[in-house]
Amino acid sequence: MTGEPTRGLDEGALRALVPRVLASLVRRGEDFDAAEDALQEALLEALRVWPEHPPRDPQAWLVTVATRRLVDARRSEAARHRREEADHAEPRSAGVGGADFGAEGDDTLFLLFCCCHPDLAPASQVALTLRAVGGLSTREIADAFYVPEATMAQRISRAKRMIAGPPARRLDQPGDLAVVLRVLYLVYTTGHTGGRIDLAGEAIRLARQLTLATEEPEARGLLALMLLNHARLPARFDAEGRIVTLDRQNRGLWDAREIAEGVRVLQSALAMQTDERRPDRYQIEAAIAALHDDAASAEETDWPQILAWYDDLVALTDDPVHQDPAAVLGRAVAVGHALGAAAGLRETDRLHQVLGDRHRWHAVRGHLHELGGDLPAAATAYADAARRATDVTERDHLVRQAARARAAAL
Template sequence: MTPSDEVLLRTLVPQVIGVLVRRGNDFAAAEDAVQDALIEAVRHWAEHPPRDPKGWLIGVATRRLIDAARSDQARRSREQRVDHFPAPGPTEREDDTLLLLFLCCHPSLSQTSAIALTLRAVGGLTTEEIAEAFLVPLGTMAQRISRAKRTIADVELGPTGDLASVLRVLYLIYNAGHGGRVDLAAEAIRLTRQLASGHSEPEVHGLLALMLLHHARRRARFDADGRLVTLDRQDRSLWDTGEIAEGVRILQQALAANHRGEYQLQAAIAALHDDAPTAEETDWAQILEWYDELVSLADNPIARLSRVVALAHALGPDAALAELETLEPVVGERHRYFAVRAYLLEQVGDLAGAAEHYATAARRTTSIPERDHLTRRAATLRHEAREG
């Protein structure tokens, strides 16, 4: 099977599952039948490529469902429903992938279950690939996916769903990291593109723009030794200008709808960072304005901490430290609070205090690259404080 066939299969998997579920089949049974069809595709497509790949997969998967129904007397009624469906034709709906995406992100699922099921059923990843990406045992991930299927077994595949849940799951997939063989950030972008192609909601396009504007910096994010490089120290010649241009274009179209949301505002901030030729030329005053709007719209702790950093650059570290004091009761246990406080103390010359807070942040973060970076920063400042 050629690489192009593999890409085609990953695209078709959610469409075929969607067709089968929409016809009244159980989600888990449909997904199992499609996996059987994929095995047959691997065996036969190299020598006998089908003229209609999607129809071929639907036909094979349908026969698997019929065989399963015939072997189980309790599922005779399902056999009758499936057996009388006509062969797939041009009347099949084109939005089955999006319907399946909404089903996999159903609010009844936990975030971890929704992420796993989305990557499995819509992304077409194997359970092994997903387990490897999230650094969990294969058995644990298999159980997680099985539980998710059982949870939504009685949920109908319908034209509506919770868009906020879908966007949240896609963004969590994007931020999950790059462990294993699969680039989850790239996979999240691919899935969000599919959603954006069939959805006019500005926030969908805002999320896609946000992902692209962040993803454009990926080559500069780590040095040759695999160490994290902060935004202000990155080699901007490594940034993907094509992705930046696409992200800005999508963002401008979303903002033109004048229905702003959290993802659009975050994307606007990312666009300003990407637009600056150097860190020193960053338009912090405008970034602060966008953060003001973001905090007023979605008053979440991360946004408020990020606004403090923008405030430090726009108005000075003393003003930012005063603002940070007001946030301690809300975010004082988060590692990012200690990292921001360390950064501000470093700006005002308190190197010993900054080192202490960087070390605390390092102990509290769950990200290994970030922990290593914070630990190195603490060690550097301790040395400078002693030398000074």
């Protein structure tokens, strides 16, 4: 929605209804593009009508008005065909309504599975999810991907055309859930790192719905991971919007209820493990996050246990070339805290051939040098990381880290 909000109308609440109404239309078999256009018209009508005549059921009102727009559009299209004396029937709306989540299923969750259609490329899955489920504008998504708005508009349009063909696969088919989990986590991190609390919260809400729709423990692991990370968000930035590292955060600002919920969810996931079914990525990362959240101070962190979990995480991938950089660098930090800074630095030396000169590799070196008391080397490593960082907030943070280490070395 564009322009100034209508006085007396909660535009935020109206925006929150968008993915649910869109899902309701798509679920009935409406074409994705047509449904989105009809919904935009209904939203404009709501901005005009609701301040004076608010509906009792805003979602039902939007569905009704959007449906009328779709009916009008079909009538207009049929009339055009008649005028042209076409001999073919009105095109069938093939949609993605074939997926079955049950009568009581969450419409937004259904829409999420549509956006994560296996025929779409990962980048398209995330972009379409952010557009349809997260409610972001095409410009906002383009900014998140560092691409021109026109490029992102084409990507989203191609994705919508793709899922307008074969029905989306069912929840219980192999592979789909893993894709949805990955996309959900990317949606969460977009909201978490970008300050869009509503988007991070929506990812958590969908993850909760997912745990009700499947017994897969990894879905619970993802929910636990998001909760345990999200609980620390109030302390992640200072009053001026600058990054505050985990070891320097005010732990009194952490959300204790969210941490407790995350621990409960994680425990329920880990209780499902057997000799044949070991914890996977999200459960392991959640366990690491839980250990950080459980420490009353940075000095009380159980680094040996964290290192053990990182060993399990890195072991999920045998090929060093395809290791997750965050996982192996996180393990190097854990090695430094559990076994000494020199041991951690040796780990980073070993990783350099695989990771190259990534800014996070240099940042970890800076942390480990500082941990070992070599402040000049820490300042140099932080400065090297800052020169390679592409995110402005992160680059500014690394510049401050370098300056702080230099000052402490004097």
